[in-house]
Amino acid sequence: MSAGRAGTPAIPLPAVAASPAVKRGRHTLTALLFLVPALVVFGVFSWWPIVRGLLISFQETNLVDAATWVGLDNFRALFADPLLGTAVANTLLFVGLALLIGFPAPLVLAVVLSTVRRGAGVYRFLVYLPVVVPPVVAILLWKWFYDPGHGLFNGLLALVGLGPYPWLDSPDTAMLSLVLQSTWAGMGGAVLIYLAAIVGVPSELYEAAQMDGASIWTRVWHITLPQLRPVIGLLLLMQLISTMQVFTEPYVFTGGGPENATLTVLLLIFRYAFQDGAYGQAAALSFLLAIVLGLLSAVYLRATRSWSAS
Amino acid sequence: MKLTAGLLGCAVLTTALAGCGSPSSGEPGTVVIRVQGMPPATDKPGLEQFKKMVAEFERRNPGIKVQGSTTVFDPLTFSAKLAGGKVEEVIKVPLTEPQGLIARKQVRPLTKELSGWAHYKEFNPQVLRPLSDAAGEVYGVPQAPFAQGLVYNRDLFTKAGLDPDKPPATWDEVRAAAKAISARTGKAGFVHESKNNQGGWQLTMLAYTHGGEIEREEGGRYVAAFNADPVKKALGLLKEMRWTDDSMGDSQLNDQNDVIKRFAAGEIGMYMGTPGTYRLAKMTYGMEDTDAFGVGPLPQAGGNATLTGGDVYLVPKSVTAEKAAAAVKWLLFAYAEPQYDPAVAASRAKELAADPESAVGVPTLPMFDATQQAKIDEAVKPYVNVKLEHFRPWLEGTPSLTLRPEPAVQAQQVYAVLDTVVQAVLTDEDASVDALLAKAETDVNAKLAAARQ
Numbered sequence: 086m087s088a089g090r091a092g093t094p095a096i097p098l099p100a101v102a103a104s105p106a107v108k109r110g111r112h113t114l115t116a117l118l119f120l121v122p123a124l125v126v127f128g129v130f131s132w133w134p135i136v137r138g139l140l141i142s143f144q145e146t147n148l149v150d151a152a153t154w155v156g157l158d159n160f161r162a163l164f165a166d167p168l169l170g171t172a173v174a175n176t177l178l179f180v181g182l183a184l185l186i187g188f189p190a191p192l193v194l195a196v197v198l199s200t201v202r203r204g205a206g207v208y209r210f211l212v213y214l215p216v217v218v219p220p221v222v223a224i225l226l227w228k229w230f231y232d233p234g235h236g237l238f239n240g241l242l243a244l245v246g247l248g249p250y251p252w253l254d255s256p257d258t259a260m261l262s263l264v265l266q267s268t269w270a271g272m273g274g275a276v277l278i279y280l281a282a283i284v285g286v287p288s289e290l291y292e293a294a295q296m297d298g299a300s301i302w303t304r305v306w307h308i309t310l311p312q313l314r315p316v317i318g319l320l321l322l323m324q325l326i327s328t329m330q331v332f333t334e335p336y337v338f339t340g341g342g343p344e345n346a347t348l349t350v351l352l353l354i355f356r357y358a359f360q361d362g363a364y365g366q367a368a369a370l371s372f373l374l375a376i377v378l379g380l381l382s383a384v385y386l387r388a389t390r391s392w393s394a395s
Numbered sequence: 396m397k398l399t400a401g402l403l404g405c406a407v408l409t410t411a412l413a414g415c416g417s418p419s420s421g422e423p424g425t426v427v428i429r430v431q432g433m434p435p436a437t438d439k440p441g442l443e444q445f446k447k448m449v450a451e452f453e454r455r456n457p458g459i460k461v462q463g464s465t466t467v468f469d470p471l472t473f474s475a476k477l478a479g480g481k482v483e484e485v486i487k488v489p490l491t492e493p494q495g496l497i498a499r500k501q502v503r504p505l506t507k508e509l510s511g512w513a514h515y516k517e518f519n520p521q522v523l524r525p526l527s528d529a530a531g532e533v534y535g536v537p538q539a540p541f542a543q544g545l546v547y548n549r550d551l552f553t554k555a556g557l558d559p560d561k562p563p564a565t566w567d568e569v570r571a572a573a574k575a576i577s578a579r580t581g582k583a584g585f586v587h588e589s590k591n592n593q594g595g596w597q598l599t600m601l602a603y604t605h606g607g608e609i610e611r612e613e614g615g616r617y618v619a620a621f622n623a624d625p626v627k628k629a630l631g632l633l634k635e636m637r638w639t640d641d642s643m644g645d646s647q648l649n650d651q652n653d654v655i656k657r658f659a660a661g662e663i664g665m666y667m668g669t670p671g672t673y674r675l676a677k678m679t680y681g682m683e684d685t686d687a688f689g690v691g692p693l694p695q696a697g698g699n700a701t702l703t704g705g706d707v708y709l710v711p712k713s714v715t716a717e718k719a720a721a722a723v724k725w726l727l728f729a730y731a732e733p734q735y736d737p738a739v740a741a742s743r744a745k746e747l748a749a750d751p752e753s754a755v756g757v758p759t760l761p762m763f764d765a766t767q768q769a770k771i772d773e774a775v776k777p778y779v780n781v782k783l784e785h786f787r788p789w790l791e792g793t794p795s796l797t798l799r800p801e802p803a804v805q806a807q808q809v810y811a812v813l814d815t816v817v818q819a820v821l822t823d824e825d826a827s828v829d830a831l832l833a834k835a836e837t838d839v840n841a842k843l844a845a846a847r848q
Contacts, residue, residue, distance in 0.1 A: 147499045148478040149712045162845060167838065234645030254647045254822045339648055340590030343818040359470040360592065360807050362499045 135375075142368035159365040160373075169370075171345050172353040176329060178260050179349060183328045187268035188321065192313075194272065195279030196305055209280070213273035220270065224337045227266045228253075253339055256346035263334045263347060271327075275320055282316040283309060315389075322385040326378055350374055426459050426721045430485035432538075432708065432729070433463030438678075440750035444743060452728050459721045468492065477501065477711060484714045485722045487538075490704045491596065493526050494806050497534055498846075502709045504532040508723035514735055517763045525800040526707055536726040539671060539759040540705035542798055543600045543693050544789045545569070546668040548582075548661065550687040555579045555664070562691030562788050566604065566632055569665065569694050573642035576664035583644025584664045586657070587633055587817065591650040594817035595810025597667055599702060599802065601629040606698035609802040609809060610843070617804040619839040621813070622832040628696065630820050630828045638824045647821040656680045667693065669704050670786050674754045689785045692792025700797040703760070734762035737774035748778035755780045758790050760798070808842045 142159055146152035163169055198208055215223060230237040231252035242248040252262045290308045299307070310317075332351035335341055341348035341356075350370065358367035434441030449461045468488040476482040488496070496502045509515050522540040527533050549559035555575040563569040573584025588597045598621075599609050607625025610617045637643045644663070646653075655675045657663050659682035670690050676682040693701040708730065710722045733739045748755045756779030761768035802809055812835050819826040 147501050147712075148474055149501055165841070165845075167841075232646055249645070251822065254645075256822070340650065340814075342590050342594075342648055342814065343822040344815050356811065358474065360811065361805075362474075362495060362501075364474065 138368045138371055141364055142372045143365070145365050147362070148364065155365065159363075159369040162363075162366055163369050163373075168345065168348065168353060172348050172350045175260065175345075175347060176331065176349045176351075179264060179331050180325060180328045182261060182264040183267065183324065184321075186264055187271070187328075188324060190268055191272045191275035191320075192279055192317065195276045195283060196309060198276065199280060199283045200301075209277070212276050215270050216273035218270070220333050221337055223270050224266065224334060227269075228338060231262055254343060256344050259339055259343060259346045263331075263338055266338070267328075267331070267334050275324075278316060278320065279313065282313050286312040318388055319385075322381065322388065326381050326385070329374070329378060329381070424458060426717055427462060428459065428485065428718055428721050428725060429462045429464050429483040430722070430725060431464045431466060431468065431483050431487040432485070433465050435465045440747050440753050444746045447746070448729055452725060455728070456721075456724060459724065461725055477713065480713060482711045482713065484710060484718050485725065486709050486711060488707055488709060490525055490537075490540075490707055491592075491801065491806065493534060493707055493709060494801055494803065496709060497526075497528050498804070501712055502534050503712045503714060503719055504528075504534055505536075505710060505719065505723055506531075506533045508720050509533060509536070509727075511723075512727050512731070514731075514763070517735075517767070518731075519761055519763055521703065521798045522705070522760055522762055525703055526709075529803070535707045535709040536723075536730050537762065538706045538708065538730045539757075540703060540762065541669040541671055541759050542701045542703050542793050542796065543667055543669055544701070544793065545665055545691045545694055546658065546672055547572075547665045547689045547691065548658065548663065548687050549689040549785065550661065550684065551576050551580050551582055551664045552689070559689055560788075562689060563665075563694050564692070564792070566694050566696040570632065570636055570640065570642075573636055573664060574640045577640070577642035577644075580664070582662055582664055583657075584640075584642035585636060586644060586649060586654050586663050586666045587821065588649050588651055588654055588666075589817045589821055590648050590814060592807055592810035592814055593650045594815075595813030596801075598626070598629065598813050598817050599810070600667055600693060601633075602626045602698075603700040603702055603799050604693055604698040605629045605696045606700075609813075610804060612803075617843050619809075619836045619843065621839075622836040625698065626832060627828050630816065630832070632696075633817070634820050634826070634828065637821050643821070648818070658682075661687070670758050670789055671705075673757050673781065677754055678752065686782060686785070688782075689788070691788035692796060695796075699795070700799050701793065703798045703800060705759070731762065734771060735767060737770045740771045741774040741778070744775040744778035748780055751780070753780065756783060757781055758783075758786050760793075765794075805842055805846050808846075809839050812838045812842070 141152070143154060143156060144152035145155045145158070194212060198205065198212065201208055218226075233239060233249055233251050233254055236252070238252065239249040242250070251258060253259050286309060290312075291304055294304050294308060330351055331349050332355065335347040335349050335352050336355065339347045341352050351374075354367045354370050354374070357363045357370065433445050436442060445463055449463060452461055453459065464483050466483070468486055470492075473482065473486075493502070519540075522537050523533055526535040526537065545562055547559075547562050552559040552562075552572070555572070556579065557572055557575060563572050569585060576582060576584040587601075588594055602609060602621060602625055605625035605628050607623060607629065608620045611620035633643075637647075649657075651668075651672075654663065654666050655668070655672055658666060658672075659676040659680035661684070668690070673685070673688050673690075676688060677685050682688065708726050710719050714722065733743050744755050747753045756775060816831045816835050819831050820828065
């Protein structure tokens with residue numbers, strides 16, 4: 086703090102350090118210093134591996150000796166692999182089936198649950214329970230459900246004279262079986278988000294509609310769904326991004342079989358890196374997948390911006 | 396104040412980061428080696444024995460300290476540990492791995508260090524072959540090497556009216572036995588693995604027994620060799636058992652763990668496996684009626700051959716020469732000497748047999764010659780706690796078979812392609828063996844050609 090000269094009345098001078106610009110600068114500096122740990126951690130553990138992965142995609146390496154720069158060779162090898170097309174097609178099939186089955190299911194369930202008055206907490210708990218079961222445990226449980234001989238599903242279907250179905254053992258049904266399990270496992274989170282959003286819908290809209298004699302279905306169609314539109318959009322994009330990275334289900338359930346019917350892009354990356362030791366090829370495919378997911382994320386960010394603006 | 400807090404935050408983080416991962420080093424002049432293969436705490440007798448071994452080794456080799464590691468070779472983490480310089484100086488891998496690790500130059504040749512041992516030349520060349528490269532350099536030391544055989548459930552054999560002391564010697568007999576087991580007990584008569592590259596691996600052993608091969612060397616280059624009669628016959632056999640006889644059970648997407656787990660639960664009559672799977676069935680999957688475990692030589696259909704297997708200890712290439720020399724000393728002390736010196740073998744068996752949960756005396760292939768193995772067997776005899784007579788068919792039948800290693804080049808990639816073939820035959824009644832093999836041949840040749848570049 087600057088002080089007036091002795092003998093002269095102390096006039097409060099606008100101290101340089103106290104000017105709004107300097108204040109802002111100080112604040113920025115302090116904020117930056119607080120950010121440093123997070124930036125360092127983020128840089129070391131998130132960005133450096135990404136950069137390193139990108140570099141490896143142009144190299145041949147055994148991770149011991151110095152890597153050799155091979156240009157686009159890894160990408161060429163990738164595109165020459167007939168399994169790439171299979172993996173992409175299978176991944177898209179998984180994404181498509183998950184959209185068809187897994188996407189509407191939590192919405193329907195949330196709408197139904199929102200109308201339940203008695204024991205709502207119990208139902209919500211039951212719906213959310215699969216989310217807390219570790220994925221591998223859940224898959225092993227479902228493996229027993231799907232067992233063609235002594236499994237739960239074929240046992241139940243036999244009671245009504247259906248089956249037995251080969252579930253995971255047939256290329257025609259294996260992917261569908263994976264989608265059913267992952268829908269069951271992941272639905273709880275989406276249901277909770279939808280339920281929270283439904284609570285936020287102004288009740289006067291329903292009251293007005295009820296006075297006009299609107300049926301439950303009309304209310305859902307004309308009030309609930311339009312009000313949930315931003316949340317539905319968000320969850321749709323999040324699901325697209327996560328289902329394109331499906332790995333655990335095909336890895337634990339089927340190992341990519343039968344006949345590569347459940348070989349997904351991430352499982353192929355895994356095979357390149359950890360079975361074949363083709364780290365460059367694995368990095369190249371990861372890089373391509375990251376580009377696709379980046380594009381999806383860009384769409385997501387754009388969409389959320391326009392939604393929040395509206 | 397905020398500035399101070401920010402700086403403090405940075406200081407704390409920097410200190411925390413700097414404190415991470417400083418490896419412990421021994422006293423000056425001491426070579427410290429970290430070795431995989433230490434039994435987990437749940438295996439008390441094994442762990443006790445390991446600790447005694449370490450103490451004895453360090454007493455005999457002043458200047459070397461051994462740190463045991465219970466981590467097992469995990470392809471998921473191995474690459475990351477290798478890249479980060481964190482991999483142990485001695486790694487233990489299944490016999491499916493060495494050829495890939497050797498080809499990628501991730502492990503260290505050890506011939507020079509090994510040849511310092513007086514009995515090095517007496518190693519059974521067949522057990523060293525899968526750990527060697529084309530030039531004859533040896534990269535590791537095996538532990539309990541074995542040859543594939545036919546594991547069978549003696550109880551199910553009896554229930555199906557079969558003689559449990561005479562396991563099938565030919566694939567025709569296997570087919571008949573599987574049919575009988577399936578029809579009379581409702582269990583899977585015979586199960587063939589089919590996923591996680593193990594379908595290709597088991598097809599390889601099936602091919603060997605039919606006189607087939609997987610790869611062939613042509614003018615210094617390897618090409619696919621399975622698109623031929625022996626493998627067609629082998630796949631035709633599987634197809635008949637699966638679709639005509641319905642003797643392979645309902646669930647077809649299995650790897651080795653799935654199969655042994657189901658076998659331990661009494662759900663499977665036969666599978667291709669080694670005597671060593673007894674340990675897995677008993678100690679990992681809690682097989683209660685271990686008396687039902689029987690193993691014979693791998694049945695044949697004109698090939699008179701079987702595939703070798705086992706665990707192997709290797710030294711990563713990143714390890715220094717000094718540590719590699721210490722690692723080899725450890726390997727010879729811990730795994731070669733007990734297979735050569737009857738007194739050491741007896742003392743180790745005695746320690747293990749103290750625990751009823753252990754499996755002492757599970758037969759292996761001789762690490763050295765038959766005479767040496769006979770001396771070891773005699774020394775260990777008083778402590779054996781497995782029913783050795785149930786392993787006798789394997790012991791008596793295997794020596795007459797040729798031991799064949801895994802395919803020499805890109806074995807895992809080839810297995811991945813052949814997995815698809817096996818899965819198709821087991822899951823699709825209309826699968827065409829000819830078309831599947833023709834396509835697999837093209838795919839494998841593309842992979843082998845890519846490996847040459």
